[in-house]
Amino acid sequence: MTMKITTNTNHVKTALFLIPPFLVSVVFYLHFQTQLSIFSPVCRCASQQPAAAGAVDDHVDRLRASATFLPLKDTRQGAETWFISTLNATAEPEGEARNLVFPSPKSASRLLCLSAPSRRDGAKNAYALAWRDALPHGAALLPGLAFVSETAYDHSNIWHGLTALLPFASWHERSGCRARPARWALFHHGEVRTEMSRWLATLAEATTGAKVVVEAFDAAGGPACFEEAVVFRANVAGMNKERMLAAADFMRCKARAYCGVDASRAGGGGDPSASLRVTLLFRTGGRAFKDEPAVTRVFEKECKRVAGCAVAAAHVNNLTFCDQVRLLSSTDVLISAHGAQMTNMLFMDRNSSVMEFYPLGWKQRAGGGQYVYRWMTDWTGIRHEGAWWEPVGEPCPNNPDILDCWKDRQIGHNETYFAEWAARVFAATKERKKGSAAGAPAGGRPREEATICRCS
């Protein structure tokens, strides 16, 4: 495998050295034409002299043939750079996640072409750069902008997928909301993926205003070249805190608008006048609480001690995307077991609070990945109020060290602990809300803030 890549790379270098000087002028000609042709794709041959046109066509044919395909996954590289490894991604404009843009000065105005038949081996898929007027033989030009996402994670898991989506949301927002994807090309280790979770696709649609079309790359025939493409290949890597918060604000706003949620009026637990809205978001099956009614009673009891507090309880599996947006938009304190459903905290106002729960064994065995929602509170501007790790219980039989045994266990409860913790969080959250309401106009936030999402 490595041999093959090395050979290919040498081939490119050799090819570059062999480009005769007169071809350089054709390169510049096409460079110029590519820029021009964005505005008038058919102008190229209209005014050519026949003989000169023949010579140019000859050079164009040579350029066509010189587009060299390299493995999409370069196995000599680490996971952050193996996708399109010959180009250096940069965090531009400042603060964005590291990206590649085609065509651009860095690509010498060439487009990105992908030949990607494999869903199993990224090293069998390939990319090449080519000028719009000299695409490789058999290549199709796919019109519009493509959002190309390579992730070591998984686009069908909502938390993992969100970290892949965030840079695109930021890019779209930064373009003044003009950069709308005509298609998405999804990769995992260079392997084609055609699935995006419905939650994520709906969020992407709400964010960009464009229906999500996932490129399958199974059209019989040659490679696909994107008229325009932006590639993020390492999720949010390179993105600064300010851009992350701005992107989260933007997605929250867009999701609320998409679902018709006016967060300035939304109430909690069906009670629009509630001044502290607590939501219990339950899972079903893996990592569910063993005794939901008992857990509910503890938090209801603590809520009753706080004037204007209301509790809503829901199972995430019977909520639509917009139900989730609506519910979390009217939540000040989210109480939930560790799991993908917590990703919905994206829809909570900044400065809201999250309380997280883990089954027995996680603290000792689950490693750094168990803190993902703590990280997420950081880039959504929410407060992580700590976690409860079930301290005692039956040990796992047979395989005490394997996460699989502990991963989806159900979660018990400790009434004393939950009550004391809730009392602290409820009181502090209510105090904070009072503080920020004092600075806001009567009736909560200004209306425009809830309904108009800024495109910078």
Ligand SMILES: *[C@@H]1O[C@H](CO)[C@@H](O)[C@H](O)[C@H]1NC(C)=O
């Ligand atoms: C790639 O870009 C980064 C940041 O812009 C820079 O520090 C680095 O030197 C570049 N590497 C190469 C090989 O050009």
Ligand SMILES: *[C@@H]1O[C@H](CO)[C@@H](O)[C@H](O)[C@H]1NC(C)=O
């Ligand atoms: C929601 O799901 C839970 C658990 O799966 C179930 O017990 C409950 O009846 C459902 N509620 C509604 C309103 O469908």
Ligand SMILES: *[C@@H]1O[C@H](CO)[C@@H](O)[C@H](O)[C@H]1NC(C)=O
């Ligand atoms: C969040 O709370 C802090 C104080 O805890 C306050 O300074 C800040 O302005 C609040 N932010 C928002 C968006 O309400």
Ligand SMILES: *[C@@H]1O[C@H](CO)[C@@H](O)[C@H](O)[C@H]1NC(C)=O
């Ligand atoms: C429950 O929590 C309380 C308060 O933190 C603690 O003192 C007690 O030991 C806990 N009970 C169990 C069974 O862990």
